[in-house]
Amino acid sequence: MxxxxxxxxxxxxxxxxxxxxxxxxxxxxxxxxxGAIVGTGIYTLTGVGAERAGPAVIxxxxxxxxxxxxxxxxxAEMATLIPxxxxxxxxxxxxxxxxxxxxxxxSLILEYxxxxxxxxxxxxxxxxxxxxxxxxxxxxxxxAGPYDDGLVNLPAVLVALAIMGMLMAGxxxxxxxNIVLVVIKLAALSVFVAIALPHFQSANLDPFMPYGFASTxxxxxxxxxxxxxxxxxxxxxxxxxxxTSAEEAKNPGRDLTIGIVGxxxxxxxxxxxxxxxxxxxxxxxxLANSPEPLALVLRDLGQPFAAHLIALxxxxxxxxxxxxxxYGQSRVFxxxxxxxxxxxWLAHINPRTGAxxxxxxxxxxxxxxxAGIFPLDKIAEMANAGTLVAFIAVGASLMIMRRRAPHLPRxxxxxxxxxxxxxxxxxxxxxxLSLPSDTLIRFGKWNAIGLAFYVFYSRSRSHAGKxxxxxxx
Numbered sequence: 405m406x407x408x409x410x411x412x413x414x415x416x417x418x419x420x421x422x423x424x425x426x427x428x429x430x431x432x433x434x435x436x437x438x439g440a441i442v443g444t445g446i447y448t449l450t451g452v453g454a455e456r457a458g459p460a461v462i463x464x465x466x467x468x469x470x471x472x473x474x475x476x477x478x479x480a481e482m483a484t485l486i487p488x489x490x491x492x493x494x495x496x497x498x499x500x501x502x503x504x505x506x507x508x509x510x511s512l513i514l515e516y517x518x519x520x521x522x523x524x525x526x527x528x529x530x531x532x533x534x535x536x537x538x539x540x541x542x543x544x545x546x547x548a549g550p551y552d553d554g555l556v557n558l559p560a561v562l563v564a565l566a567i568m569g570m571l572m573a574g575x576x577x578x579x580x581x582n583i584v585l586v587v588i589k590l591a592a593l594s595v596f597v598a599i600a601l602p603h604f605q606s607a608n609l610d611p612f613m614p615y616g617f618a619s620t621x622x623x624x625x626x627x628x629x630x631x632x633x634x635x636x637x638x639x640x641x642x643x644x645x646x647x648t649s650a651e652e653a654k655n656p657g658r659d660l661t662i663g664i665v666g667x668x669x670x671x672x673x674x675x676x677x678x679x680x681x682x683x684x685x686x687x688x689x690x691l692a693n694s695p696e697p698l699a700l701v702l703r704d705l706g707q708p709f710a711a712h713l714i715a716l717x718x719x720x721x722x723x724x725x726x727x728x729x730x731y732g733q734s735r736v737f738x739x740x741x742x743x744x745x746x747x748x749w750l751a752h753i754n755p756r757t758g759a760x761x762x763x764x765x766x767x768x769x770x771x772x773x774x775a776g777i778f779p780l781d782k783i784a785e786m787a788n789a790g791t792l793v794a795f796i797a798v799g800a801s802l803m804i805m806r807r808r809a810p811h812l813p814r815x816x817x818x819x820x821x822x823x824x825x826x827x828x829x830x831x832x833x834x835x836x837l838s839l840p841s842d843t844l845i846r847f848g849k850w851n852a853i854g855l856a857f858y859v860f861y862s863r864s865r866s867h868a869g870k871x872x873x874x875x876x877x
Contacts, residue, residue, distance in 0.1 A: 408872040409501045428652045430659040435583040436731075437667025439724040441640055442589055446678050447698060447718050448526035449636050455692030456625075457632030458614040459683045462676070464632035465639070469672045471831035472640040474824050475795040476668045478802040481818040483660045485805065487653065490739035491732070492794035492801075497743075499801035499808075502868060503858070508797045509740050510854035514847075515790030516733030517771050520567075520726050522638065522783040524560035524775035527722040531559050533696040534715040537708070549777040560775035567726045568768025571734065572754075572761050585724035592717030593674060595710065596698050597681045603705055604684035619838035626840050634838035638788050639675060640668075661816040730771060734764045744870075745862040785839055789847040792836040799828030 428436075453461040482495045490497075493509035532547050548554030615627035619634065626634075653659045678698070682691065686701045694700045696718070702711035738760040741750035754761040774783065802818060803825040818824050836844075863869060 408866070408868040409498060428659070429654050430662040431583065433653065433659050433663025434666050434670075435586045436728050437663050438590070438670055439586045439728045441667055441671040442586070442593070442674055446593065446639055446675055447722060448529060448696070449639055450679060450682055451691050451694040451697035451700075453632040453636040454683060454688040454697075456615070456627050456635065457629045458611065458688045459609040460613040460615075460617075460629045461632050461636065461683060461688070462679045463613075464629050464636050465675050465679050467629070467633045468637040468640050468835070469668075469675065471633075471637070471828065471835060472795075473668060473672070474828035474831060475798060476664055477818045477824050478795075478798045478821075478828055480661050480664045480816045481814055481821070482798060482801055482805070483664065484816045485812060485814050487660065488739075490736055492798045493736055494739060495801040496797045497868075499804040500797070502745075502863075502866060504797065506740075506745060506854065506858045506862065507851060508794050509736055509745070510851060510858075511790040511793040512736045513733060513790075514850055515787050515794060516729050516736065517767065518774065518783045518787035518790070519638070519729040520564060520733065520771040521560070521775040521778065522787055523722055523725040523729065524564045524771065525557060525778075525783065527563055527719065527726070528557050528559040528775075530696050530699070530715050530718040530722065533699060534712065534719055537712060537715070551778060556776040558776070561772045563723055564726060564730075564772035564775050565768055567723055567730055568764060568772075570727065571731055571764045571768075585721045585727075588717055589721035589724065590674070592714050592721065593678055593698075596702065596714055597677050599707055599710055600681035600685040600701055600705065601677075604681065606684075608684055608687050621841065626838065628838075630834065630838045634788060634835045635785060637791070637835055640671070665816075726771075730764070730767055733771075734760055734767045737763045737767060744865045744867040745858070785843040786846060786850075789836060789839055789843060792832045795832045796829050796836075799825040799832070802828075 450461065453464055457464050479491070483491070486495055486498055488494050490509070491512070493505050493512055496508045497505035528547065532542060535542060544553070545555040546558040549557050613629060615629075615631075617629045619626045619628045619631040653663075682697060682701050686704055690704070691697050691700065696715060699711040699715040699718075702708075702714055737746065738751055740746045741748060741763065750760075750763050750766070752760065752762050802821055805812075806821045839847075
């Protein structure tokens with residue numbers, strides 16, 4: 405019913421011309437994780453979260469981080485058990501079968517595509533704010549999509565296409581540049597905390613939880629700590645992009661463990677510090693829904709030069725998130741095509757760069773189109789839905805593989821796997837249900853389209869399905 409499962413042996417074997425080059429070491433992987441995690445969530449979604457939870461957005465970050473920590477532990481074990489590209493899609497294929505893997509892969513396509521688009525829109529907000537603070541006026545029609553009374557968000561389109569070109573040039577080159585961008589980003593956040601934290605006022609935290617804890621819907625908008633956690637959750641994922649690089653890691657067992665767990669620990673500490681400094685320095689109603697909340701806080705504190713530098717750092721460094729997310733999306737697309745579930749010509753590897761150029765081109769153009777049209781909060785909510793489904797699948801895969809193959813070597817063993825897997829599933833399910841109803845409906849429609857494509861196209865072309873049929877005959 406759930407389709408054929410992939411054997412671990414088949415995942416270890418790759419045909420010539422369809423194997424990704426092993427070019428990444430653990431510093432690249434930590435930078436990939438930090439580059440994806442520390443980015444749009446803290447630079448732009450702090451305001452969106454404050455609008456939904458008030459000062460309790462601090463608590464929302466902590467809850468989202470705790471759920472992601474459980475998922476990160478599950479990812480770390482699965483990535484070292486199955487060091488192949490595709491992350492949650494590949495894990496689900498081995499643990500639960502092709503049908504579940506398709507749903508997860510289809511959700512990951514949505515996650516990464518919309519995550520890239522979200523960051524591109526957030527980057528555009530900082531770029532426009534930085535340019536306008538210099539006294540330069542720009543036409544609104546080219547700075548916002550139709551949903552925001554504009555024509556197209558041109559800066560968001562251009563940055564997505566530029567990152568696409570970089571990834572087509574090669575993985576190692578892109579990952580090395582990402583390390584530089586991550587250093588700039590962390591330096592900017594450190595400056596923000598150093599300036600804003602001394603201006604902390606406890607009065608700005610009262611009332612701490614103006615909309616309550618549980619996610620409640622009013623007029624089509626959900627508010628409460630859990631509603632905020634469901635959207636700032638976007639700020640934490642990124643370590644799953646590290647898992648998609650498993651096939652390109654030089655030493656998967658060591659490098660993936662360091663990359664996934666290390667990037668989560670570093671980023672959780674950074675997020676809590678920045679969130680406390682932001683909501684403590686400025687009333688949450690002023691912070692709510694600002695496209696550049698950190699720069700807004702600094703301007704309000706009479707630090708226009710620092711605000712200018714923070715915005716400039718965001719303009720320079722936020723593309724690292726687009727780079728990592730687009731990288732992850734192209735790898736999931738690539739593996740699905742290599743498995744026969746998508747047209748095989750998409751799995752072509754450029755012999756010069758070792759990168760899947762065709763997939764990257766299609767990915768980049770589609771991301772640019774979405775970024776040019778839709779607003780930030782709507783894109784982020786849809787991206788979160790896809791991510792939460794993937795995390796649920798990884799939590800389940802962890803427990804299934806522990807029961808089915810307990811003695812297989814695992815270079816990282818998750819402590820208390822059944823407790824961690826259960827907490828990941830329950831936490832992600834609750835966050836998924838805390839998303840707005842219209843987001844869940846759109847996500848359901850996306851997966852209905854995906855299942856129809858699977859039934860009428862992919863299932864009959866699946867390499868694993870053909871191998872299973874041949875073995876029975």
